[in-house]
Amino acid sequence: MEQLSRRRFLKISAATVGAGAVGSQIPVVSSLAMGSKPPAGKVETIPTYCEMCFWKCGGIAHVRDGKLWKFEGNPLDPMSRGRLCPRGTGAPGTHYDPDRLSKPLIRAGERGKEEFKAVTWDEALNYVADKFKKIAAEHGPESIALWKHGTGARFFEHVMRAYGCVNKAAPSFAQCRGPRDIGYLLTYGTGLGSPEPTDIANTKCLVLIGTHLGENMHNTQVQEFAQAVANKATIIVVDPRYSVAASKAKYWLPVKPGTDMALVLAWMNVLVSEGLYDKEFVAKHGHGFDKFAAAIKDNTPEWAEAETGIPAATIRATAREMAKARPAALVHPGRRVNWYGDDAQRQRATALLNALLGNWGRKGGLYLQAGMKVAGYPFPKFPEAGKPKVDNVDERWPFADEEVTTGLREATITGKPYPIKGWVVYASNLIQTLPNEKETIEAINKLDLLVVVETHPSEIAGYADVILPDTSFIERHDDLYVGWGRQGWTALRQPTVAPPGEQKPAWWIAKELANRLGVGQYMPFKDMDEYLAARCEKSGIDYAKLRKEGILMGPKTPITVEEGAEISFDTPSKKVEFWSDQLAKRGFDAVPKYTAPEKAPDGFFRLITGRAPVHTFSRTQTNLYLRDLMKENEVWVNAETAAKAGLKHGQYVKLKNQDGVVSNRVKVKATQRIRPDTLYMVYGFGHTNRMLKSAYLMGASASQLNTRYKVDPLMGGTSIHQNFVTFVKEA
Amino acid sequence: MIEITTTRHNPLVDPVLSVWSWEIPVYLFFGGMIAGMMILAGINMLKLAKGERAESFYSVQTPLLGFILMNLGMGALFLDLAHKLYVYRVYMAFEPHSPMSWGSWVLLLVYPVILVSALIRLPQAWPWLGERAPVLQRLSDAIVASPGKVKLLGILNIGLGIGLGIYTGILLSTMVARPLWNSAILGPLFLVSGLSAAAAMVHLTASLVPGHPAPRSFLGGAFAMLVQPLGERPPEPRTADGLVKADLAFLAVELVLIGLLFIGLASSSASHVAAIDLLTSGKYATIFWWVVIVAGILVPLALQWLELGHRIPHTILPALLVLAGGFALRWVMVGAGQASHMIAATGM
Amino acid sequence: MPRFGMVIDTLKCVGCMDCVVACQTENDVPFGHCRDWIVTETRGEFPNLSLEIRSERCNHCDNPPCVTCCPTGASHVEGFGKTVQVTAEKCIGCKACLAACPYGARFVHPDGYADKCTFCLHRVKEGKDPACVSVCPTHCMVFGDLDDPKSAVSQLLKSRKHHTILPEAGTKPRVFYLT
Numbered sequence A: 001m002e003q004l005s006r007r008r009f010l011k012i013s014a015a016t017v018g019a020g021a022v023g024s025q026i027p028v029v030s031s032l033a034m035g036s037k038p039p040a041g042k043v044e045t046i047p048t049y050c051e052m053c054f055w056k057c058g059g060i061a062h063v064r065d066g067k068l069w070k071f072e073g074n075p076l077d078p079m080s081r082g083r084l085c086p087r088g089t090g091a092p093g094t095h096y097d098p099d100r101l102s103k104p105l106i107r108a109g110e111r112g113k114e115e116f117k118a119v120t121w122d123e124a125l126n127y128v129a130d131k132f133k134k135i136a137a138e139h140g141p142e143s144i145a146l147w148k149h150g151t152g153a154r155f156f157e158h159v160m161r162a163y164g165c166v167n168k169a170a171p172s173f174a175q176c177r178g179p180r181d182i183g184y185l186l187t188y189g190t191g192l193g194s195p196e197p198t199d200i201a202n203t204k205c206l207v208l209i210g211t212h213l214g215e216n217m218h219n220t221q222v223q224e225f226a227q228a229v230a231n232k233a234t235i236i237v238v239d240p241r242y243s244v245a246a247s248k249a250k251y252w253l254p255v256k257p258g259t260d261m262a263l264v265l266a267w268m269n270v271l272v273s274e275g276l277y278d279k280e281f282v283a284k285h286g287h288g289f290d291k292f293a294a295a296i297k298d299n300t301p302e303w304a305e306a307e308t309g310i311p312a313a314t315i316r317a318t319a320r321e322m323a324k325a326r327p328a329a330l331v332h333p334g335r336r337v338n339w340y341g342d343d344a345q346r347q348r349a350t351a352l353l354n355a356l357l358g359n360w361g362r363k364g365g366l367y368l369q370a371g372m373k374v375a376g377y378p379f380p381k382f383p384e385a386g387k388p389k390v391d392n393v394d395e396r397w398p399f400a401d402e403e404v405t406t407g408l409r410e411a412t413i414t415g416k417p418y419p420i421k422g423w424v425v426y427a428s429n430l431i432q433t434l435p436n437e438k439e440t441i442e443a444i445n446k447l448d449l450l451v452v453v454e455t456h457p458s459e460i461a462g463y464a465d466v467i468l469p470d471t472s473f474i475e476r477h478d479d480l481y482v483g484w485g486r487q488g489w490t491a492l493r494q495p496t497v498a499p500p501g502e503q504k505p506a507w508w509i510a511k512e513l514a515n516r517l518g519v520g521q522y523m524p525f526k527d528m529d530e531y532l533a534a535r536c537e538k539s540g541i542d543y544a545k546l547r548k549e550g551i552l553m554g555p556k557t558p559i560t561v562e563e564g565a566e567i568s569f570d571t572p573s574k575k576v577e578f579w580s581d582q583l584a585k586r587g588f589d590a591v592p593k594y595t596a597p598e599k600a601p602d603g604f605f606r607l608i609t610g611r612a613p614v615h616t617f618s619r620t621q622t623n624l625y626l627r628d629l630m631k632e633n634e635v636w637v638n639a640e641t642a643a644k645a646g647l648k649h650g651q652y653v654k655l656k657n658q659d660g661v662v663s664n665r666v667k668v669k670a671t672q673r674i675r676p677d678t679l680y681m682v683y684g685f686g687h688t689n690r691m692l693k694s695a696y697l698m699g700a701s702a703s704q705l706n707t708r709y710k711v712d713p714l715m716g717g718t719s720i721h722q723n724f725v726t727f728v729k730e731a
Numbered sequence B: 001m002i003e004i005t006t007t008r009h010n011p012l013v014d015p016v017l018s019v020w021s022w023e024i025p026v027y028l029f030f031g032g033m034i035a036g037m038m039i040l041a042g043i044n045m046l047k048l049a050k051g052e053r054a055e056s057f058y059s060v061q062t063p064l065l066g067f068i069l070m071n072l073g074m075g076a077l078f079l080d081l082a083h084k085l086y087v088y089r090v091y092m093a094f095e096p097h098s099p100m101s102w103g104s105w106v107l108l109l110v111y112p113v114i115l116v117s118a119l120i121r122l123p124q125a126w127p128w129l130g131e132r133a134p135v136l137q138r139l140s141d142a143i144v145a146s147p148g149k150v151k152l153l154g155i156l157n158i159g160l161g162i163g164l165g166i167y168t169g170i171l172l173s174t175m176v177a178r179p180l181w182n183s184a185i186l187g188p189l190f191l192v193s194g195l196s197a198a199a200a201m202v203h204l205t206a207s208l209v210p211g212h213p214a215p216r217s218f219l220g221g222a223f224a225m226l227v228q229p230l231g232e233r234p235p236e237p238r239t240a241d242g243l244v245k246a247d248l249a250f251l252a253v254e255l256v257l258i259g260l261l262f263i264g265l266a267s268s269s270a271s272h273v274a275a276i277d278l279l280t281s282g283k284y285a286t287i288f289w290w291v292v293i294v295a296g297i298l299v300p301l302a303l304q305w306l307e308l309g310h311r312i313p314h315t316i317l318p319a320l321l322v323l324a325g326g327f328a329l330r331w332v333m334v335g336a337g338q339a340s341h342m343i344a345a346t347g348m
Numbered sequence C: 001m002p003r004f005g006m007v008i009d010t011l012k013c014v015g016c017m018d019c020v021v022a023c024q025t026e027n028d029v030p031f032g033h034c035r036d037w038i039v040t041e042t043r044g045e046f047p048n049l050s051l052e053i054r055s056e057r058c059n060h061c062d063n064p065p066c067v068t069c070c071p072t073g074a075s076h077v078e079g080f081g082k083t084v085q086v087t088a089e090k091c092i093g094c095k096a097c098l099a100a101c102p103y104g105a106r107f108v109h110p111d112g113y114a115d116k117c118t119f120c121l122h123r124v125k126e127g128k129d130p131a132c133v134s135v136c137p138t139h140c141m142v143f144g145d146l147d148d149p150k151s152a153v154s155q156l157l158k159s160r161k162h163h164t165i166l167p168e169a170g171t172k173p174r175v176f177y178l179t
């Protein structure tokens, strides 16, 4: 067991417990174990917003004698409300992570062999700029694409666009919340964005379909979920696994994976056939309701029982619970919902279920997001785009309103409609993020340049030609975060400590690159302080105050009908589209339809995946605090299934999928908490980059097993739960 | 069906408590043996005080051996401490509720008593020293000349010996958290086991070098002092038989006490019942059955019984077995005891 | 003088371990060690299940065997709040207290002394909640004076069903779990 003690340097002295030295002398720290004399230390508090995940909570860094000590929630922030989640709280563990990237690296061996030599920033940036110029000269700047996740990508996007790189993609769309946003966009005329406008705190009935709040640590929602539990709201959880949320629920529906759509259709069938839906709302705001009602007429609970394994009586009872509570009844729209490849339609179905409950803009339902106006920086205008983007040629996925990742990957492989020769990958571990890593590697092999800008050596970094070490969020400036929620707000990201090595903040890297690419005029500010001050000044925000408080709240406006808000819909019909003409016109189902999932081959089980509260994707496994709490994932196996397969709780096993791909070894969790036909894993583990020393080959990678994926015909989302796996016992 | 998971991951605590490895069993073993030796020596001192001829082994070599073994035991204890620089803190407090505190103070008294006891025949046993430190000779003479003093020493030896012996058991048995230890039998068991180990040790040492007279050299003399019976004659068969008889009794009682320990645990809570399994069928079962019970008690019992009947010659084998069994008992009890834990009696 | 205790609502707790991380950073708990931890207890058989999630730590027992067994007085009941504390400079690292605690609440700090939850007395003295309590996103923990009938902890114990861990150990634990 490792015994890294970062307070080794603190001498124990002879004070006794509670000898009175403690407590009186703030800001002198008194944080040590009782009995050890508190070290004399000055604590400085600096607010900044968190990016241990994408939720972007406001926090306050406590810096003791120039060293990062702890990170606490900012009470002014509407996301954290003064309480961060475990990953945010564990942010110092990322700052101190010894496995972080620290120097710019240039590939020294074969691509993918993880052999690099350390170079200076100048060398690295010049190398990248030269390659950019070469590709631009040969193919045009459009042949260099950006992959991005998170706030730090902002200036890369900006600089690359200025250089003429039009192609970009973010897995957060097609590999995460895209299907949901499109489902809601098609129904209500607006996507939901982040954070979702769910009034969980005030709901009387909360329906979670696969959403595992509590394990899925969307801070604000978890806080409100606990409130809902305390309020004794009726909670209905649909999950093949007895999730933490399920354990708090009045109804747990252990649905057969892949049949959620049948359940949602049956619920709507009950609401309509029993006349329990919000007739007033539908009459006033609904479009094509009669055609919709006719379309779901046969989706009775009895029909759904056969598909889902949920008794018809339970389906009826739960539908009635929702109806009883409406409009303060809420079907959570979910977030990472790209499960089976027909997800935009399933999400549309939940959007319609919400519509039947009439909860749009209602207390305890989906509130209307409020924002605040913050002026942009007066940048010069971008040059005209040269060529069109490659990811969604001829509107192959007609309803995608963002770039489709696998489209960009495919174009890189095929070179059509034109070659893609360079990738800049910002904070996005494409090997684990995109389905079927083989295709990603195939695409990488077509590249003349792969630049990875990262904080830690992710799998994709192992393939890079150049690795540029980014500072972690807690060490850098970023752009303002202008949040939409119950009330708009602006949050500041500012450095709280110096980075531990030669890392440079994303904005600096982008700016230096701009200078070398001859587009320095598009980054006309000296540094971020100047940039942020300018934005604030233009917006009438007191920058000095923002630096001190970290958060500035926008105006309070009504967000529910109860508060006097007006509701309107930006669909073609200007109504909630129970029947979607635009879908019909493109040859899709105007009302969502159910397709039965495929059966698992004999001896195989469907693999589903989810999140753990202490990790974000594949990004945090080496965090000093978080890895202590979960250093590897487990495969959940129903206890009987395990017994039949001759597996013991706690033993290691490998998983082989239908395509013969074998995972790294993973521990068996034999449990009653999952359906016998389903396996479950937290994704993001099983790292294969040796530079990630403390996470290397710890657990199994769920995405490695995702070789068979379906693409959502509406918007290009790729499925993650379409794989069947079997056990391979270790010799 | 109950599934329990915990995220706790503290070294030495998870997955099972293992704060003590070989050091504490060694310490307990030597502690118990010294206690036994003190009692045996004390009895002989009382005889000596009454004018009985008891000059041979017990009254001289035993305390000296004890002194050396005690240092080994304390050395092991010290090695076990995690915060060694602060060891002096034990003697800056007396904690009346803490067996360990009592034990530490008892040990502090044991040292001078053993050393003074050793003085009785020290100059004689180790002429080299006696010639160079006449003051020791005078002290020795003064003690031997006064039956009252010898008697007092004898009583001190017996008293402290019993205290020390029982303490090695009480130290563990007061811990409610460890069901296997949580029995009043443990003190007497460790005491009796200490006595049998002491008898075996004395027997073993006495049998090692029967040569005499003591060499006058520094090293040779020092060695002889520890292992060579004093006086002109080899140990009387009576002495050897006496030791063997005593050992027979100790072993028999020990067996009974182990039985009682089991009965006590078996008739207690679920946690206690589960604790027995750790000994009888768990990781420690092989050592418990074969080394503690068979090799450490049953075989020596049989051998010594045969020796007494003069059906087989005296050998040091039973003594060696008893010592091995005595150590194994401490080792098994310390290991399995740590692994034993309380089980929630009621559903939560 | 108050008698501090903690009341934890298992219905709200989601087992996210934020309390564990917060304790580690607040108290510089060395990596690889923890003063608090999460226990989950699943009962029943699929699909009829129940789950209790508990954030556990030293119970600051009213009758603490770890204090009784300590040979040096390093483990002691602190006057302030009647909490159980360890004075590192008195501890010899004999580990008797680790063995005596039925809850496994203690560990040996890499520097050699016995360590465990302090109820964040240094924070409490500043009028703050312990770190774990103050960070919990579900607000499931409440800290306060058990002897004050008006305190939130006393009120909760009066109005809600609750239990402690291993009451049969006779330690009289002062961390209570609402069910």
Ligand code: SF4
Pocket (backbone or CB within 6 Å): A050, A051, A052, A053, A054, A055, A056, A057, A080, A083, A084, A085, A086, A087, A088, A089, A217, A218, A219, A220
């Ligand atoms: S949910 Fe957690 S990791 Fe995400 S932004 Fe908030 S505190 Fe940070």
Ligand code: SF4
Pocket (backbone or CB within 6 Å): C057, C058, C059, C060, C061, C064, C065, C066, C067, C084, C100, C101, C102, C103, C104, C105, C106, C116, C171
């Ligand atoms: S929980 Fe353990 S360490 Fe804490 S007071 Fe009770 S016995 Fe002592």
Ligand code: SF4
Pocket (backbone or CB within 6 Å): C066, C069, C070, C071, C072, C073, C074, C075, C086, C090, C091, C092, C093, C094, C095, C096, C097, C098, C113, C114
């Ligand atoms: S380890 Fe330290 S605190 Fe614990 S009993 Fe020993 S001396 Fe006391």
